[in-house]
Amino acid sequence: FFPLSSPASKDTPVLLLKGDTDTIGREVTESLAEIFKAANVPVSFVSPKVDPRVDGGLTQEVIDLFAETRVAVKGPYFTPLGTKETSINIQLRKSFDLFANVVHAYNIPGIQTRHKDIDVVMIRENTEGEYSGLEHSAVPGVVESLKIITEEKSTRIAEYAFQYALANNRKKVTVVHKANIMKSADGLFLECCTNVASKYPFIEFESMIVDNTCMQMASNPQQFDVMILPNLYGNIVTNIATGLVGGPGLFPGANIGISGAIFEQGTRHSARSLAGRQIANPTATIMGGVLMLRYLKLEERAEAIEKAVMSVFAETDIRTRDVAAEGAAAASTSEFTDAVVAALKSSS
Amino acid sequence: ALSTTPAADGTYTVTLFPGDGIGPEISESVKTIFAAAEVPVKWETHIIDVQAVKPGDDLVSKDALDSVRRNGFGLKGPMATPIGKGHRSLNLTLRKELGLYANVRPCVSMPGVDTLYKDVDVVTVRENTEGEYSGLEHIVYPGVVESLKVITRDASIRVCEYAFQYAKNNNRKKVTAVHKASVMKMSDGLFLECAQEVAERHKDEDIEFQTLLIDNAASFLVSNPSLIDVMVMPNLYGDIISDLCAGLIGGLGLTPSGNMGEGCMLAEAVHGTAPDIVGQNRANPTALLMSALMMLRHMDLHDKAQLIEKSVHKVLRDGKVRTGDIGGSSTCTEYTDAIMREMDALRE
Ligand SMILES: Nc1ncnc2c1ncn2[C@@H]1O[C@H](COP(=O)(O)OP(=O)(O)OP(=O)(O)O)[C@@H](O)[C@H]1O
Ligand SMILES: Nc1ncnc2c1ncn2[C@@H]1O[C@H](COP(=O)(O)OP(=O)(O)OP(=O)(O)O)[C@@H](O)[C@H]1O
Ligand SMILES: [Mg+2]
Ligand SMILES: [Mg+2]
Numbered sequence: 001f002f003p004l005s006s007p008a009s010k011d012t013p014v015l016l017l018k019g020d021t022d023t024i025g026r027e028v029t030e031s032l033a034e035i036f037k038a039a040n041v042p043v044s045f046v047s048p049k050v051d052p053r054v055d056g057g058l059t060q061e062v063i064d065l066f067a068e069t070r071v072a073v074k075g076p077y078f079t080p081l082g083t084k085e086t087s088i089n090i091q092l093r094k095s096f097d098l099f100a101n102v103v104h105a106y107n108i109p110g111i112q113t114r115h116k117d118i119d120v121v122m123i124r125e126n127t128e129g130e131y132s133g134l135e136h137s138a139v140p141g142v143v144e145s146l147k148i149i150t151e152e153k154s155t156r157i158a159e160y161a162f163q164y165a166l167a168n169n170r171k172k173v174t175v176v177h178k179a180n181i182m183k184s185a186d187g188l189f190l191e192c193c194t195n196v197a198s199k200y201p202f203i204e205f206e207s208m209i210v211d212n213t214c215m216q217m218a219s220n221p222q223q224f225d226v227m228i229l230p231n232l233y234g235n236i237v238t239n240i241a242t243g244l245v246g247g248p249g250l251f252p253g254a255n256i257g258i259s260g261a262i263f264e265q266g267t268r269h270s271a272r273s274l275a276g277r278q279i280a281n282p283t284a285t286i287m288g289g290v291l292m293l294r295y296l297k298l299e300e301r302a303e304a305i306e307k308a309v310m311s312v313f314a315e316t317d318i319r320t321r322d323v324a325a326e327g328a329a330a331a332s333t334s335e336f337t338d339a340v341v342a343a344l345k346s347s348s
Numbered sequence: 349a350l351s352t353t354p355a356a357d358g359t360y361t362v363t364l365f366p367g368d369g370i371g372p373e374i375s376e377s378v379k380t381i382f383a384a385a386e387v388p389v390k391w392e393t394h395i396i397d398v399q400a401v402k403p404g405d406d407l408v409s410k411d412a413l414d415s416v417r418r419n420g421f422g423l424k425g426p427m428a429t430p431i432g433k434g435h436r437s438l439n440l441t442l443r444k445e446l447g448l449y450a451n452v453r454p455c456v457s458m459p460g461v462d463t464l465y466k467d468v469d470v471v472t473v474r475e476n477t478e479g480e481y482s483g484l485e486h487i488v489y490p491g492v493v494e495s496l497k498v499i500t501r502d503a504s505i506r507v508c509e510y511a512f513q514y515a516k517n518n519n520r521k522k523v524t525a526v527h528k529a530s531v532m533k534m535s536d537g538l539f540l541e542c543a544q545e546v547a548e549r550h551k552d553e554d555i556e557f558q559t560l561l562i563d564n565a566a567s568f569l570v571s572n573p574s575l576i577d578v579m580v581m582p583n584l585y586g587d588i589i590s591d592l593c594a595g596l597i598g599g600l601g602l603t604p605s606g607n608m609g610e611g612c613m614l615a616e617a618v619h620g621t622a623p624d625i626v627g628q629n630r631a632n633p634t635a636l637l638m639s640a641l642m643m644l645r646h647m648d649l650h651d652k653a654q655l656i657e658k659s660v661h662k663v664l665r666d667g668k669v670r671t672g673d674i675g676g677s678s679t680c681t682e683y684t685d686a687i688m689r690e691m692d693a694l695r696e
Contacts, residue, residue, distance in 0.1 A: 079530045082537060087530065114464040130497075135534035141501035145535035147480075151491035178584070184485035185495035211591035218570055218595030219463070232528070235563045236588060243567035267563065 002256055007297035008042065014292065015065050015072035016045035017052060017092075023270040024280035025075020031282035031337040032073060032289045035308075038341045041293065041301050045073075053077065056085030058092065066096060070260030071296065073288055076270040086133055089268060093126050096262075098255035099153065100160045101126040101234060103266040105241035105251055110313035111323055115244045120224040121170065122241060123161040124234025126255055128153050131231045149185040149230065154192035160256075161193075161228040162200045172204040172225040173197065176213045176233050189230055214240060239267050249281025249322045252288035254295070261295055263288035278332040281320040283309060286340065308343035312336070359388040360647055363415040365396060367425025369621025370631035375425050377633035377684040378640050384688045387644065387652045392419065396427065396438075407438045413445050416612055421647070423640055424616040428623075440483075443476055448607035448614055449503065450510040451476045451586065452642070455593035455603055458634075460665040461674050465596045470569070471520070471578045472593060473511040474586025475539075476607060478503050481583050499535040499582060504542035510608060511580035512550045522556040523547070526565045526581035526589065539582055566592060594618065601632035601673040604639035606646075613646055615639035625672075629679040632671040634660065659690035 016033070019025020033045060046069065052062045066072055079087035092098070101124040107116055134146040158175070165173055175193040179186040190207055197205035208216070210233045216223065217240045229237055242251045253266035265284040274280045286309055293302035312318055318339045321330035331339070354360050366375040382389055394412040401407055407427075416422040427438050442448065451474040457467055484496035508525065515523050525543035529536040540559060547557035560568070562585050568575045569592055581589065594603045600619035607614040617635035625631060637660065644653040663669055669686040670676030678686075 081529050081533075081540070084533060090531070130528075131531050133531075135532065137534060141538075143499045143535040143538045145497040145499070145532050147495040147497060149493045149495070178480075181481055181584075182485065182495050184487065185493045188491075188493050211587045214566070214588050214592040215595035215599070218465075218592055219599065232531075233588075235528075236566050239563035239567040240570050240592065243570040247571060248567065267567070269564070 002258070002261070003295045003297055010042045012043045012071075012296060013046050013069045014043045015062075015069045016047045017062070017072055017074035018047065019075025020053075020078045020270065022272050022275050023076045023078050024272075024275050025077075025270075026276070027278060027280055027333045028265075028282040028285040029073065029075045031333055032285050034337055035286055035305060035340055035344070036289060038344050039301055039305050039308075041298065041305075043293075043296070043298075053088050056088075058088060058095065062092075063095065066092075066260065071292060072260070072262045073285070073292055074262055074264045075285065076265065076268055078270040078272060090131060090133075092262060093255050096257060096259050097127065098257040098260070098262055099125065099127050099156060100256045101238075101253055102164070102256065103238045103242065103251060103253045105238070105245050105266075107245050108250065108310065108313050110310075110315075111246040111250070112325065113245050115221055118221050118241070118245050120221065120227065120241055121164065121168070122227045122229060122234060122238050123157065123164060124229045124238065125153060125157040125231050126234075127231075129231030147182075147185055149188050151188060151192055154189045154230075155196060158193040158196035158228055161226055162196055162203060165203050165226045166200065170203070170226045172206070173200075173228060174213075174224060174226070175205075175207045175228045176210050176237065177207060177230070178210050178233075180209060186230065193228055210236075213237065217241065217244070242267055247281075247322050248284065249320065250283045250287075252284050252291055254288070254291050256295075261292070263292045263295075278334060279321050279330070280333050281322050282333050282337060283320075304344060304347065305340075308340050308347065311343045311347075312339045354388065354647070359390055360421060361390045361392055361419045362643070363412065363419050363422040364391045364393045365412070365422065365424040365427070366393065367396075367427045367621070368398070369426055369428060369623055369626045371425025371427065371621065373627075373629065373631050373680050374617070374633035374636045375423075377680055378423070378637050380684055381637060381656060381687055381691075382640070385652055385656055385691055387649065387656075389644075398428065406441050408441050408445070413442075416446055416614060420612050421643055422612070422614040423636070423643060424614055425636060426617060426619060426621045428621045442614065443607065446607075446609045446612055446614060448609040448612075449477050450474070450507045450608045451605060452514060452608060453586075453590040453593070453603060453605045453618065454642075455590070455597050457597050458602055458664050459661045460667050460670075461598045461602065463596065463598050465573060468573045468593070468596045470573055470576045470593050471514070471518075472586055472590040473507060473514060473578065473580040474590060475503055475507040475581065475583050476586075477583075479583030497532075497535055497584075499538050501538060501542060504539045504582075505546060508543045508546040508580050511578055512546055512553070512555065515555050515578045516550070516553055520555065520578045522558065522577035524565065524576060524579045525557070525559045526562050526579050526585055527559065528562050528585075530561060536582065543580065562589070565589065569593065569596065590618070598674055600635060601671065602634050602638070604635055604637075604642055606639060606642045613643060615643040629681055630672050631680050632673050633680055633684065655691060655694060656687070658694060659687045662690045662694075663687050
């Protein structure tokens, strides 16, 4: 959503950020590039020449490149615990004001899961809330952390969600909050969503407390259609939803704002334990590429790649370890990639 | 630590708050079952009449609080806190006055209650006094709200220490500290640091310790809950995660909880007053009953707890008598009677 108004032309430059070397970023973005090549996608990837991270911040090169391309695909940057530096992932979203994080979780034919018929789109506020980074220690042993909710950003994400629902023929929007406890902050979020909802009387609107939402997710996830979530609840609920339908390796996420969009794994895990071993599942990143092609109005190329990926799940038992059946031999990242490429070739 | 010495005649006195809504019905069920099982417990009942309390006054009288302090044990049904009438919240009063610093919520699959998850056995230990529930919020300027989360070293150490004690006493193998220190570096960072410190103190006890980001924990719980055993976490995360766990095993009608304080314990069902089914004899008393059994175990009345639990399991496994929330059509009374019949059978 917020796609280009006309299709991208030949050799559209797209920024490719491979992520840290000790994450799965390398292998999954490589897989994506290979598939784009096989599918003759008219985009050319540009990557920063130097490490995109300097002294805890983004390099000017990355900022300039994104300002030029306005579209990026990225692998994960690892955020160390116990240091003060802000995550480079958060910096990217904040500096380009990519305010909406969109993750669509659904049952993929061929992936066995407990729950069936899940089809939920989570739209998460991406720039404020608990991710303000404003914390201080008043007295030793006591830390205060500020959560910021603004009318402007809450209204903006609500508008985006309803526009999304409208454009994608969705029937219901659920806003998730904890306004019974955080009466002012979550109360404001809820109020903004309710106000926006009144402009869309033909879309069903409901509100749900975050703890109840999580319980419902585990027991009756089929009831959800589109959800609007403040930042932290969004992080939790997107992880639950993708967990229900096959895990973090399968579903992409789009970070979208007026100035552009960045596509990546929906759950943004760095999966360092898998890094460099050719065992990560590249699907989430490949599907991130598919979302990007739709954003660039290259629907036909997007469709071809999506079909190829889905056919590998539906028609073969080639699976990376995270989604392989218990006891079954798992495919490597590149074997899975090869299978997608083969499916692409056979259908063209 | 809790006093576990009964009166000279071997009985314990327990303060009972039957509560509102379905509270009196399910409390009656617990009392009936306890009497039939000849549990050496005397009830000291305190009815809190919300309507009679004047604005500005506390909802719980000093008398009632003293009763819990004196007895060391309380059992509480759900209570409706009137919103916006100028009372201090009921739960807040109880937690503060009784120093209930840790909230323990075990979620164990019940035999015969069919859900998509088998053999769930996880325990949430939730910090009960601070975090996002500080109630400190303010409007910076119109349209911008700040909400304060407070994490202290004392409360974090205390709740983590309790989690390890709990694991040790209940023969549990693993403690997982759940946090979001990648984003809330100082506040959750402090919690994490305290958890690590406490784990270090317990390192000779054969209890494995791990830390998980809340998003990963949530994802694991819905995809493979057997990876989790005992969890400890700040207030809001505990609220969210424990409801998620309840969703895995069939809902709030089944999940018990215990609020642990210095020198006293207040057991309570997690669910609300269920206004939709009040007075219809349809409530499921299992959650409150299981909470009462947690209390019996703290009194070292293991045989009694075992007898009642076995009977509940038998009734649920047989499946003939069960309440509406878990797919049956029996009344609360019929279910209570069925449990008592099983107890009789077991004692023959
Ligand atoms: N593309 C992927 N393919 C397979 N598994 C994945 C993928 N992405 C994430 N995961 C899995 O999701 C889980 C969460 O990932 P995350 O990166 O947060 O954890 P981790 O790898 O244990 O920690 P760290 O990021 O510190 O290395 C891990 O079990 C990881 O292996
Ligand atoms: N013990 C129980 N037995 C049967 N159904 C229950 C039980 N507890 C809760 N429910 C059901 O779960 C749903 C939510 O109940 P809950 O009491 O939490 O609602 P609520 O409206 O939030 O109440 P409150 O305002 O007191 O918190 C209701 O449909 C209720 O009937
Ligand atoms: Mg709750
Ligand atoms: Mg309730």
